[in-house]
Amino acid sequence: MTYNINEKGYYGEFGGAYIPEMLYPNVEELRQNYLKVMAEPEFQEEFNALLKDYVGRPSPLYFAKRMSEKYNTKIYLKREDLNHTGAHKINNTIGQILMAKRLGKNRIIAETGAGQHGVATATVCALMGLECIVYMGEIDIARQAPNVARMKMLGATVVPALSGSRTLKDATNEAIRDWINNPVDTHYIIGSVVGPHPYPDMVARFQAIVSEEIQWQLKEKEGTTKPNYVVACVGGGSNAAGAFYHFLDDTEVKLIAVEAAGKGVHSGESAATSILGKEGIIHGSKTLLMQTPDGQITEPYSISAGLDYPGVGPMHAHLYKSGRAEFIAITDDDAMTAGLQLCKMEGIIPAIESSHALAVFEHKKFQPEDIVVVSLSGRGDKDLETYINHFKL
Amino acid sequence: MTYNINEKGYYGEFGGAYIPEMLYPNVEELRQNYLKVMAEPEFQEEFNALLKDYVGRPSPLYFAKRMSEKYNTKIYLKREDLNHTGAHKINNTIGQILMAKRLGKNRIIAETGAGQHGVATATVCALMGLECIVYMGEIDIARQAPNVARMKMLGATVVPALSGSRTLKDATNEAIRDWINNPVDTHYIIGSVVGPHPYPDMVARFQAIVSEEIQWQLKEKEGTTKPNYVVACVGGGSNAAGAFYHFLDDTEVKLIAVEAAGKGVHSGESAATSILGKEGIIHGSKTLLMQTPDGQITEPYSISAGLDYPGVGPMHAHLYKSGRAEFIAITDDDAMTAGLQLCKMEGIIPAIESSHALAVFEHKKFQPEDIVVVSLSGRGDKDLETYINHFKL
Amino acid sequence: MNRINQKLQEKTNEKLLSIYFTAGYPNLNDTTSIIQDLEKSGVGMIEIGLPFSDPLADGPTIQASSTQALKNGMTTEVLFNQLKDIRKTVNIPLVIMGYFNPILQYGVEAFCKKCQEIGIDGLIIPDLPVDVYNDQYKTIFEKYDIINVFLITPQTSEERIRFIDSISKGFIYMVSSASVTGSSSDFGDVQTEYFKRIANMKLKNPQVIGFGISDHTSFMQATTDARGAIIGSAFIKHLNSEGTGKIHRFIGDILEA
Amino acid sequence: MNRINQKLQEKTNEKLLSIYFTAGYPNLNDTTSIIQDLEKSGVGMIEIGLPFSDPLADGPTIQASSTQALKNGMTTEVLFNQLKDIRKTVNIPLVIMGYFNPILQYGVEAFCKKCQEIGIDGLIIPDLPVDVYNDQYKTIFEKYDIINVFLITPQTSEERIRFIDSISKGFIYMVSSASVTGSSSDFGDVQTEYFKRIANMKLKNPQVIGFGISDHTSFMQATTDARGAIIGSAFIKHLNSEGTGKIHRFIGDILEA
């Protein structure tokens, strides 16, 4: 039994490719080629060289001494915040841009919530000299202004998504529409483990470097490749997918996925997808999503633009349904407090997304001998205004 | 003959400790201890562990393919922008905070221009749980707002310097005043290779990791430890000192220091210290500085807060005077253009300080077989507003 | 025999005009009167859009109408209620066009059963792919005699078109060009070539062309080689500017110029 | 004999009051009249501040006066010009207090020579450290009979105080507490203990205490064990509020309460 994907593109009952016929050639081309391309030695070489020399991998596995003392357990932070562009997102965009080049595409589109994926996409497009269009919800454009500025600097066109909740879901709709309209020359770089098969699997494989590194880094530091817990926040689920990947089928390693409870799981303003969601179809994938009884997708809410998404990747839907991972929902306030605490205790300003994962320590008690690895998925430079306003600093 | 410091604390005729008696005990304590402490194996171990696991070192040496093609030479970027907090400054603050702890200090002060050193200091203070006060010119507080927000998040107190040009020079004056007023419990973490001996040497040694890494990284990539050129911007000179350090006495490696010409070297609004400066005393050190015939220190100008300083470290004064390094002055406009070019060609948004170094390629022609290492001293997140306004993006 | 097959197999030179509209738009209870007016105006088939919050194959016009319809209170239940007596007054084929998630939530079998009860003849579900339909839902659709309509586009390979033709029952929905709904209305050489190419394939199912048809000219172009054409966004735009009172005029203009 | 030594060796119980002011402040040409008024008011020694753009040992009051003086046009050349006839009217010791850079730019020897010509008796250069003075400038100063005044602080070690005493010629400038100029005016136990400690060292040079003295009380406290005291910021503040007209009153208040 595996918690990973099967040959049909499903994690348990979740996944698949629920796409309009207009997207069939593109998605099919990708499905037929992605594993083959990824297995090519030249691809591996180019991918790994860029991860090392451009992204700055390996990202450190940092023992957070003061936090560990406070919570009386061994806390390690996987420092994806130190990657070029400031989050885990670039692992995936590096992989996908190399894929897109091999598929002969010269126009790149992407959706973005927090802007990290948009920046990461704009970055690799600049690196390869390709045109780049990024869709971003109007609300997110306002609350993640630094990332919008960065995308512009990098030469990308940022197109506001004006429909629905004007956040990540709607940006994704717009990106899919663009792809439908440009089926030949365009590759759509999805930013998380969502969307039609093979995206969830492809993105998870590009992010898998995170858990691969955790294994040997932990071996160096603790003499074991196995943490007791791996904790990650879940928007679409890509940083969690990367951090969990090599532990998926090793049930000795407990997995904790942290979702955004917004103003409270049952406040009506939340993005706690797995707890509130039901099975359904969103953005081409069968998964859990927040919806009305009538099947309309609910507008989610989170203070964090990267978690403000009503769905979750099919891998995570399966991890939830099967009980393989524990799912925790953290409110805006608790996340912000955990984020500020990390600033003050460890000198690291986390992305608000990552702050949700950090809040696990106020939520759950660990044993002194437990090794708890937290995915610090991104840095908080993009969130300074939100933090400052929240705490009236 | 060496271009490094002598046992009296001088680089050639530059350096020394021109300090008021009030600072004598502090500076003397440091002078007597710094080499001893730095040589302790436990210090080395702690320093190196933090550089690796916390800062994310080694920083990559990245071959900039598209830039290299454009300029028909081999361009490597030393990616200090990927360090935790986004610049080379943290190499020094990690070292100094460990030094301060060993000297029993529990209150830390710092000056900052671009805010990178302030953030790096606030960061290590949070890490060690020490009080932190950062002095910053009022003008710089306005033009580097993101870094001010970061310092607040990290729990530091940011005190505006209201005198003079209200930039880095004045912040340094204020920090020195604070130190005079708090001579027992306080360590002053100077952010560059300036100030009284032993600061220039101590900071250079902490930054020397940069050229140490360049040597073995270049060996891996090009089979030689010696670049033909090392290029770095010079504010006070710490990133240049780090990038030059292990090449100082190897004259086969040519050194290029890039200063800020502001609106033009002779426009009256410039910070091209070595070209415009004369020998004198600034902030406790004998060096080159911009001054009136009467010995009053001139108010400098640069679009880049980190280069907006009327002095230069004594090492650089000596490199200039001896001809060991070539000094180039780059205007605001040329720096900004070079910065935007890096965004668009390599997907890296550089700090405006670093953009000055990148402008060398429009200024000087290199041979196709030349290996040119450029110190990419910091990332441009702090400068987004300046870039966006400058280019009306 | 399913009304769709009846209609499309009529021996006539007349080209079929099919109109798409969003149920519950402009007002919640306009649904039945719009259907009745369309039939009276000479429309041959109607696609009733079940509005969805995230209609990712639709352009801005249909998106906006869906958003409004949902605001008006449209739900699957409400739509079925509005349509329950529709067959007392309307004879032309009726197709529901909707995204898969609302149908899944209703239950695919319950949805098909209800369609049959009411007299809905077919479904167009853009995000229900062919293989999933074939593997999981075909038998249900057939049990209730609901025709599932598949789309093809200019990018669909010949092999796949033949496969889709082999499993199609009513007609093939030819997307005119690579685009979401509501894009430009002039067909150039690329499209007409595509129309010809498909016509020459001599498929067993008739083809109806949709996307980008907005007036008499584009309707005539589209139906040169195809059995019929579908107008959606242009009709919604007409409702936006003229309301529901002048449907007859709009259809008249399309059919006769 | 240098006027400083003469003055400090006078056998008297009277405590020496030394006043610091910034040359060229409040107005460029106030320098000589302020000096004359100070002498007439009973001041025993004067420190003429050569303003500097970056006076890092000074608090806000003296900083501001320096900035204004520079704006007024004060330069080393101007100051020497203003002072060229000062010895025609003034007899008490005059000391120039300035940062090292302007002196260095003028040329240390030229500066000392000029001081001797004019009749300046000593220099206080806070950022010229003892060892640099000893190694490089001592002979020049001595050649022109200019006394270089060294500072000690509460943090200065006994050993270093003895060394400074050994190389000092006029007096030792005792910084009252760890601070830049212009800090609080009350001396607590810590300071008085420090004053006693130094007095008990029986140094060969007399001590004059500066920093933080602002009124009669603090003047009396400071001079309990020391030969004299220096007032700077408080005098500048007086000039700020009262102008140059009431110097006599200010000095009177300090000396007699």
Ligand SMILES: Cc1ncc(COP(=O)(O)O)c(C=O)c1O
């Ligand atoms: C820093 C950071 N962490 C987490 C996320 C959430 O995405 P995912 O769940 O795919 O990791 C985002 C999304 O933008 C992000 O920027």
Ligand SMILES: Cc1ncc(COP(=O)(O)O)c(C=O)c1O
């Ligand atoms: C990114 C960056 N580069 C360079 C500098 C200039 O300092 P230095 O010359 O000491 O390297 C600064 C100063 O703040 C900086 O932030």
